[in-house]
Amino acid sequence: MEIQVKTYAEYLASGESPEILFWVGCAGSFDDRAKKITRAIVRILDHVGMKFAVLGTEESCTGDPAKRAGNEFLFQMQAMNNITVLNGYNVxxxxxxxxxCFNTLKNEYPALGGNYEVIHHTQLVQELIDAGKLKVQGGAFKGKKITYHDACYLGRANSVYEAPREAIKALDxxxxxxxxxxxxxFCCGxxxxxxxxxxxxxNKEVNVERTEEALELTPSVIATACPFCMTMMSDGVKHFNKESSVKVLDIAEIVVGGLKE
Amino acid sequence: MSVSSIIFLLLFISASALFIRNIRRVRRNILLGKDEVRNDRKGERWKIMTLVALGQKKMFKRPLPAILHLFVYVGFVLINIEVLEMFIDGAFGTHRVLSFLNFEGFPLYTYMIGSFEIFAFLVTFGCAVFLIRRNITKVKRLVMKELDGWPKSDANIILISEILIMCSLFLMNAAELTTYQRANLLGSMLPVSQYLVPFLSGISDEGLHIIANACWWFHIFGVFAFLNYLVISKHFHIVLAFPNVFYANLNPKGKFTNLGSVTNEVKAMLDPTFTPPPANPDQPMRFGAKDVQDLSWKQLMDAYTCTECGRCTSACPANQTGKLLSPRKIMMDTRDRLEEVGKNIDKNGKFVDDGKALSGNYITPEELWACTSCNACVEECPVNIDPLGIIIDLRRYLVMEQSAAPTELNMMFTNVENNGAPWAFAQSDRLNWKNEF
Incomplete structure (x- = not known):
């Protein structure tokens, strides 16, 4: 059966309201590699039968890159426009x-009038596994060596260290x-x-330094939880010509690989 | 009153006066920074201060230096009890005034002095290893370029002074011990200075008295000198670590400040009926930080608290891959510029434009644009200094006041503005991913 992806507007038109908004993000919407992660997240949501909506063409950059680069004007413009949309739908x-996106929506939107419960997809996966709603099995990953690269904005920035690891452990x-x-x-750069x-x-690219460290473990998979880490680590693996033996996969993709039908 | 009491009191008063004057100067400099509320959530603040400052929790991420540092820290604190006795002796012309604590059958005072000797030995040992790490084995983070010149000397002066001050204690105790043993007065041995007794046995009682006296004065003078050296040195962390951790940021590290001045402008742009509050004439409106006065008082306190250990820099991905950025240098530059501004105010009564600023003269754009905002430096700092906040405020000035962002970032800004994404894709294509299942 084809997977249904509905926008918030479509939900409202049908008189229903979704349980959760899936904020896809710019990389997840446009970057070819990250789009696969987006689809993996959707497969998980669909698998557990969660009613989720996306904003579709009403979604816009959270303003994160502008803010980190020092362009507070542009960040706040983006934030206030997004908050108008989100509050309009009563998200x-x-x-x-x-x-x-997780960090910005969760930490920086409240002061500008946007108050939501915000979680990252790895936290959702952990919640679903803990609640017994998402059942995974080792399958392709059983016994395989996987190393997880911490995303700075998940780890140090928001102290989310365990959720991505729990998902990997659940797959044996x-x-x-x-x-x-x-x-x-260590940052991906x-x-x-x-x-x-x-x-x-x-004298060195940050992603090369980090990938080198990951490859020392001779893993089958380098797991990431961020589309930018994905780009950097994939480039790093290519730099060392290891694409054939080492895969870089998002936690969502790994989980989809272990879904029990 | 004896001559020595008068000399001691004069020394005490002048050293204290100088110390208070210097402290007030630092306080004034810190308060040149902008307001920032950091006295909320008191319970959490006391807790974090107890764990991180008093308990040295973050130091123990690197166990070897942590243990050596603990020796020096605990020794320094406990030996102050003996220094207090020396102060009383100095002021009232007494000799070892606390020795009444030597009770019949329980020589508490001798035990105290004995344990202070053990701590003093550990301090000496710690400082000696630190000197070796800095000058012989050359631990990478302790010999980096930004430490050339004064910072390197500063570190060595501190370590050598501490060793000398401790050695004066041993020699003083050894001289007295030798005299006492001759007169069969002191039965108990002191754990460290007893080993110096054989070297002193050829000296007359008179000579030993002079040595003990000289060591006493050396110690007292050393303590006063060190007290005042603190304030002009990186070693000031022993005082500021406590308030600095107390007032540290308690929010998630990823949460950056929202500029209120920008919020008003943006609201006015989006909503024509919005009237921004009147600007404060005392604080000229500036977006981001050009100079130290544009930073917050807490950021300036961070700069005075930094003891240049370099843990931040050794964890910085930009620095570790050869880029110019060093979070430690950001803190050192901020302090150096703040000191310069302070001297300017001392001289002119108020700040007179000297044509210089933190941005540009001290910290270059190349350093700022190397940062990945990964928070490794913030995580590493044992006293919760936040170099990243300063980096972002300096970037804000470059971008919003000078329009001096790198070209590629300007392109990214344009894309976000026009397409709602950092790349040049149309917003109408945002949902195309769903067609590829």
Missing amino acids: KKIVTGCPH ADLAEMKRSREKG AGGAQMFKEAEKG
Whole structure:
């Protein structure tokens, strides 16, 4: 059966209201690799039968990259426009596909009038597994060595360290930790609007340094939970010509791989 | 009153007066910063201060330096009890005034002095290892470029002074111990200075008295000098660590400040009926930070609290991959510029434009644009300093006042503005992903 993706507007038109808003984010909407993660998140929501809506063409950048780059005007313009849309639909709960959207919506919107319960998709996965609504099995990942790369805006920025790891453990995979993990996690190099510019002059790319550390563990999979980390780590794996032996997958994609039908 | 009491009291009064004057100067400099509310959630603040400042919780992420630092910290605090006795002796011409605590069958005072010797030994040991780490084994974060010159000397001066001050204690105790043993007065041995006794046995009682006296004065003078050196040195962290952790940011690290001045402008743009509140004539409106006065008082307190340990820089992804940015240098620059502004005010009565600013003269755009805002520096800091907040405020000035963002970031801004995404994709295509199931 084809998966239904409905917008908030469509829900309202049909007289229903969704349980949760899925905030897709710009990378999840436009970046080809991140779009696969978006679809994996949708598969999970669909699998558990959760009534979710997206904003579709009414969604707009949260303003995160503008804010980190110092453009507070542009950030607040984006935030206030988004808040008008979100409050217009009386949105209560949001799940995001991106730690940057998650951080901004959760922490920086309330002072501008946007108060929502905001969770990241890895937290939703953990909630669903804990509640017994999402049943996963090892399958393709059983016994495979997976290392999880902490996203800064999930980890240090918001102290979400365990949810992504719990999902990996639920799959009976062999979770291997890099030397720098959790609070000590080493950035992929994309944060703070670096994603949108060339790196400053240095002697190494940040993502190469981080991927090198991950590859020392000889994992089958490098798990990420952020579309920007995904880009940086995938590029890093290509840099070392390891694409054939090491996959970079989002937690949502890994979970979809282990769904019990 | 004896001559020595008068000399002591003069020293005491002048050292204290100088210290108070310096402290007030630092306080004035910190208060040049903008207002920021940091006295809410008192319960949490006391707790975090107890854990992080008093309990050194974050130091223990790196156990070896943490243990050595604990020796120096605990030793320093406890030996102050002996210093208090020395102050009383100095003021009233007494000799070891607390020795009445040596009770028959329970020589408490001797035990106290003995345990202070053990702590003093641990302080000496810690400082010696720290000197080795800085000057011989050259631990990377302790020999980086930004420490060349004064910062390096500052660190060595502190460590050598502490060793000398402790050694004067040992020698003083050893000289007295030698005299006492000759007169069969002191039965108990002191754990460290007893080993110095054989070296002093050839010296007359008179000579030993002079040595003990000289060491006493050296110690007293050292303590007063150190007290005043603190305030002009990175070592001031021993005082400021406590308030700095108390007033630290308690919000999630990812939550950046929202600029209220911008909110008013944006509201006025979106809603023509909105009237922004009148501007405060005392504080000229500036978006972001050009100079230290544009930062908040807490950011300036952070700068005075920094003891240049470099944990931030050693965790910084930009720095570790050879970029110019060093979060420690951000803090050192902020303090240096604030000191310069302070001297300017001392000289002129108020700040007179010197054509310089924190942005540009001290911290360059290349440093600022290397930051990934990953919060590793904030996480690492044992006294909860936030270099990232300063970096972002300096970026805000570059972007909003100077329109000096890198070209690619300006393109990103344009895309967000026009398409609602950082890339040049049409907003109408935002839901296309659902057609590819």
